[in-house]
Amino acid sequence: ATVPEYQGKGYAKAMIDFIITKYREEYSTLQVGTGDSPMTIPFYEKCGFVRSHIVPNFFTDNYDHPIYEGGIQLVDMVYLRRSF
Structure with missing residues (x-):
């Protein structure tokens, strides 16, 4: 996360x-x-990532309070991958 300002x-x-430059010799996917x-x-899509899979209800199952980002409650965890 980046500080809003x-x-x-x-x-x-x-x-x-x-991260890609440092680890490209050891790994093929971020x-x-x-x-x-x-x-x-x-x-992330602008950085070349593509959606990989979703973990349903991740945020609602693993946090004791609702998590919001940009006024939207986060429910599912979305995984994205970038091969290099």
Whole structure:
């Protein structure tokens, strides 16, 4: 997650690029899990990730309180993958 005041400045993309560069010799795929949110899914897709699978009810089953992002309650965990 990026502090809101620093979002949109390329820091998260730079971190993903760094991880890929550092680990591309050891691994062939980077996987991320996130809530099904219009704030995060498009970011990962823009970085070359594609949806892999969903863990239904992840947030409602594993947290003792509702988790919201951008005014939307997160329910399912969405996994995305990027091969390199």
